[in-house]
Amino acid sequence: MKVLLHACCGPCTIYPLSVLHDAGHQVTAYFYNPNIHPFKEFEKRLATLSVYLREEGIELISEDRYGLTDFVRQVAFNEHKKCTLCYSMRLKKTALLAREKGFDCFTTTLLYSRYQDHSKLAEYGERLSNETEVKFYYEDFRLGWQSGIDASISRSMYRQPYCGCIYSEQERYDKSLKNF
Numbered sequence: 001m002k003v004l005l006h007a008c009c010g011p012c013t014i015y016p017l018s019v020l021h022d023a024g025h026q027v028t029a030y031f032y033n034p035n036i037h038p039f040k041e042f043e044k045r046l047a048t049l050s051v052y053l054r055e056e057g058i059e060l061i062s063e064d065r066y067g068l069t070d071f072v073r074q075v076a077f078n079e080h081k082k083c084t085l086c087y088s089m090r091l092k093k094t095a096l097l098a099r100e101k102g103f104d105c106f107t108t109t110l111l112y113s114r115y116q117d118h119s120k121l122a123e124y125g126e127r128l129s130n131e132t133e134v135k136f137y138y139e140d141f142r143l144g145w146q147s148g149i150d151a152s153i154s155r156s157m158y159r160q161p162y163c164g165c166i167y168s169e170q171e172r173y174d175k176s177l178k179n180f
Contacts, residue, residue, distance in 0.1 A: 001025050001026070001104035001105055001137075002025070002026045002028070002102070002103045002104045002105075003020055003025045003026065003027045003028070003103065003104065003105055003106070003107060003137060004028055004030050004061075004094060004097060004098040004101070004103040004105070004106040004107075005017065005020065005027050005028065005029050005030065005106075005107055005108070005109065006030050006032065006090055006091065006094040006106065006107070006108035006109065006110070007029040007030060007031055007049055007060075007108075007109050008033055008045070008108075008109050008110060008163075009045040009048060009049055009109070009160060010045070010048035010049040010051070010052040010053075010152065010157050010158070011048075011148060011149070011152035011157050011158075011159050011160075012109040012110075012112045012113060012148065013029060013049060013052065013053070013109050014052070014148045014151045014152055015112055015141055015144030015145070015147055015148035015151070016107070016109050016111065016112050016139075016141045016144075017029075017056065017058065018144070019139060019141060019144065020107075027058060028058070028059045028060075028061060028101075028103070029049070029053055029058055029059070029060045029061070030060075030061045030062070030094055030097060031045075031046055031049055031060060031061070031062040031063060032062075032063040032067075032090055032093050032094065032097075033045070033063075033067075033090065034063075034066075034067025034068060034070050034071040034089060034090075035067075035068075035071045035086045035089075035090075035163075036068070037068055039066055039068075041160065042066055042068075044158050044160070045158070045160065046062060046064070047158075048157050048158040050062070052155070052157065061097070061101075063093075070089070071086065071089065074089060083116070083117060083120070084117070084120050084124075087110065087116075087117075087120055087121055087124050088124055090108070090110075091106075091108060091121070091124050091125060091128055092124075092128055094106050094108065095125075095128035095129070095131070095132045095134055095136070096132060098132070098134045099132045099133065099134045103134060104134075104135060105134060105135035105136065105137040106125075106128075106134055106135075106136060106137065107125075107136065107137040107138070107139065108121065108125075109141070111138070111139060111140065111141045111142070112141035112142060112144070112145070112148060113142070113163070114142055114145055115163060116163075118140065118142075121138075122136075122138050125138060126138075
């Protein structure tokens with residue numbers, strides 16, 4: 001199948017890409033991440049992903065425009081739903097691009113992370129699949145969590161310490177938000 005893989009960053013792409021390749025799929029990566037903050041973080045993630053995909057011979061379609069304003073407009077005053085709103089934004093744009101470009105299915109590297117809500121991702125993916133008539137490819141890529149980490153370290157890839165949004169950055173570093 002021709003698969004459009006939404007990619008949040010280079011390290012999180014390694015394992016899903018290997019699984020999809022091992023299954024014989026033709027993969028194109030898509031970088032659309034309006035949630036990433038600050039701008040320098042956005043640039044680092046896109047650059048790291050670009051280098052990795054070039055080395056692997058994988059096509060990359062990227063939204064180079066920094067989309068933080070769009071993300072903040074959707075999430076402001078809805079912070080309790082920040083992750084689900086973010087999933088919805090990124091998966092919808094991925095599904096629409098998959099339909100426009102004639103892909104057989106779409107999926108996301110968010111399914112690699114132990115920190116993401118897989119049931120919500122699957123729910124949105126299926127809903128978008130019905131709306132766009134492009135299959136959502138669900139696979140629990142968390143099985144390769146450690147191997148992806150090890151591979152990214154061995155490649156000396158930039159590894160970010162938070163999911164990307166301004167809220168997760170605060171949660172990562174603001175000790176007052178931690179449960180003791």
